[in-house]
Amino acid sequence: MDDLQELLIDPAPVTVDTLFIGLGRSEASRDALALAGDRINKVAYAASEAEIQATEKRLGVVLPETLRRIYAVRNGGYVGPLYAPRVAAPRPMFDDWCGAFSPDYSSLRSVQKLETVATSYEAFDTGGDDVPADADRLVILEARYGDMTLLDYTKSDREPAVRLVDFDCDDHVSMCFASFDDFLGALRRDRWGEHDFSGTRLSTAKLQDFWDVEAPQVYRNIAEWHTRGKMPAEHAGEPTIKAAEQRLRVRMPSELRTLLAARNGGGVAAGWLQTSGICRRVIEQVAPVEFWVSFAEISQRVAFPPNEKTWVHGVEAADRLIVIDAKDDVAVLLDYRNGSEPDLVLAHGLAAAQGTRLENLGLLKSLIQELRIRVSS
Numbered sequence: 001m002d003d004l005q006e007l008l009i010d011p012a013p014v015t016v017d018t019l020f021i022g023l024g025r026s027e028a029s030r031d032a033l034a035l036a037g038d039r040i041n042k043v044a045y046a047a048s049e050a051e052i053q054a055t056e057k058r059l060g061v062v063l064p065e066t067l068r069r070i071y072a073v074r075n076g077g078y079v080g081p082l083y084a085p086r087v088a089a090p091r092p093m094f095d096d097w098c099g100a101f102s103p104d105y106s107s108l109r110s111v112q113k114l115e116t117v118a119t120s121y122e123a124f125d126t127g128g129d130d131v132p133a134d135a136d137r138l139v140i141l142e143a144r145y146g147d148m149t150l151l152d153y154t155k156s157d158r159e160p161a162v163r164l165v166d167f168d169c170d171d172h173v174s175m176c177f178a179s180f181d182d183f184l185g186a187l188r189r190d191r192w193g194e195h196d197f198s199g200t201r202l203s204t205a206k207l208q209d210f211w212d213v214e215a216p217q218v219y220r221n222i223a224e225w226h227t228r229g230k231m232p233a234e235h236a237g238e239p240t241i242k243a244a245e246q247r248l249r250v251r252m253p254s255e256l257r258t259l260l261a262a263r264n265g266g267g268v269a270a271g272w273l274q275t276s277g278i279c280r281r282v283i284e285q286v287a288p289v290e291f292w293v294s295f296a297e298i299s300q301r302v303a304f305p306p307n308e309k310t311w312v313h314g315v316e317a318a319d320r321l322i323v324i325d326a327k328d329d330v331a332v333l334l335d336y337r338n339g340s341e342p343d344l345v346l347a348h349g350l351a352a353a354q355g356t357r358l359e360n361l362g363l364l365k366s367l368i369q370e371l372r373i374r375v376s377s
Contacts, residue, residue, distance in 0.1 A: 007083065007092040007190045014082060014187040016070055019108070021080040021189075026351040029326035032301040033291055034222045044305040045352040047071040047111045055111045059139060062158040063111075064151070064180035076110035077351075081190040084164065084175055084183070098164050098175045100187055102144035114139055117150065117167075132167055151180070202270040202371045207255065208262045209373065215267020219287045232288030236260035244289045248322055250336050255368045264288045270371040273361065279372060282346060282361060283332055285325045295321035295333060295347065308353035315356055321345065334364065341365060 012018075028042035044051075052071055056062055063071075083097035090096035101107060118135035120143065132138070139151040139160070146168030151160040162183035164175040177183040202210060223231050233240050241257055252260075265288035273282045296318035299311040311331075312318040322334040322342070329351040334342035335358075344367050346359040361367055 005092045006094050007097060008192040009092055010189040010191050013185055014189060016066060016073065019070060019079055020074055020077050026328055028302050029328060029331060029350045032298045033287060033293065033323055033326045034219055040302045042302050042304050042353065043110065044075060044308065046073060047075040052111055055114055059114065059116065061139065061153050064160065066184060067180050071111045076108045078107050080106055082106065082187045083190055084186045086175065100164055101149050102142045102147050105142055105144045107142055109142055200373045202369065202373065207258050210259055210268060210270045211263045212267035212269035217266045218285055219265055219291055232290045233264050235262065236264040236289050240289060244292060248292060248294065250322060251340050253341060253365050255365055260289055270373045272372040272374050273370060274372060283325065284327065287325055293323055294319045295323055295331065298323050298326065304353055309355060311350055311353065311356050313355065335360065
């Protein structure tokens with residue numbers, strides 16, 4: 001790529017069907033694994049007409065028809081890096097493009113979490129001096145501090161403009177679009193981060209490199225503030241592992257015992273697996289062994305909305321599938337259904353909850369040697 005190139009812009013327009021990318025977002029899976037003892041109320045994947053109308057009544061506005069269609073398909077989530085051109089013939093440089101949906105967050109809020117700028121500023125108790133003009137007529141689609149993508153209802157309750165602003169800068173307005181359709185039609189996706197990379201294979205002699213010591217320890221952080229949380233061991237010694245084995249009714253392979261003895265859960269560096277010539281991430285975090293439960297149990301912890309299915313619907317012997325991480329649409333499982341040596345399995349479809357698809361990656365004992373640490377090419 002050209003050294004001066006900063007973006008790799010896809011010329012294809014963004015549509016209702018292509019706005020969201022990647023996995024469906026749902027806090028239910030991670031919460032169900034992390035918060036033992038709590039009953040987790042899962043938010044529906046798609047917003048109902050009643051939920052959309054309730055938000056409109058609360059805000060005193062009518063959402064754009066195209067946005068209503070988007071919410072009827074999926075109730076918010078990750079949209080990825082999207083940009084609108086600042087100039088007629090933009091170069092692949094940041095100066096010529098304006099980021100939408102608060103870059104770094106790059107998400108559309110769920111319909112229940114839409115709020116006005118005024119409400120957002122009240123939550124931070126700014127004292128009123130810094131509140132932007134007409135803040136009660138500006139509805140936040142996404143915000144990262146002062147960087148916001150807004151529906152602007154200052155001129156109409158039914159046909160808002162769209163503004164990309166940064167209230168932390170002197171010049172607040174970055175871009176303005178006459179309608180939501182104009183805004184959506186202008187957006188283009190940056191594909192820069194999707195180019196191929198190579199991976200360094202995890203050496204069996206250096207299994208400690210499996211862990212990413214710089215990554216946040218998500219489950220340990222949750223345990224620190226959760227009122228019923230008991231702090232997990234930093235290193236899973238034999239007593240800790242044997243207690244987990246007895247509780248889960250499984251036997252952990254020696255390679256897994258070695259990894260847990262070095263670090264009892266956390267971010268994973270060697271979470272990439274090469275399949276069909278492509279490296280993809282299959283493990284991002286591993287929960288401390290004290291958090292591990294069966295797929296049957298994690299499903300029982302969740303109250304599912306009407307018209308959604310439990311995660312174990314149609315899954316055989318779910319009590320022999322052990323959950324070691326869960327986030328958004330995917331759970332990472334150890335599959336003991338075929339014997340004492342587990343396979344590594346990904347459970348897809350947790351966000352939509354219309355049926356779980358299990359993807360078997362192979363025998364864990366063999367896969368550990370094939371896992372890779374990402375190295376940019």
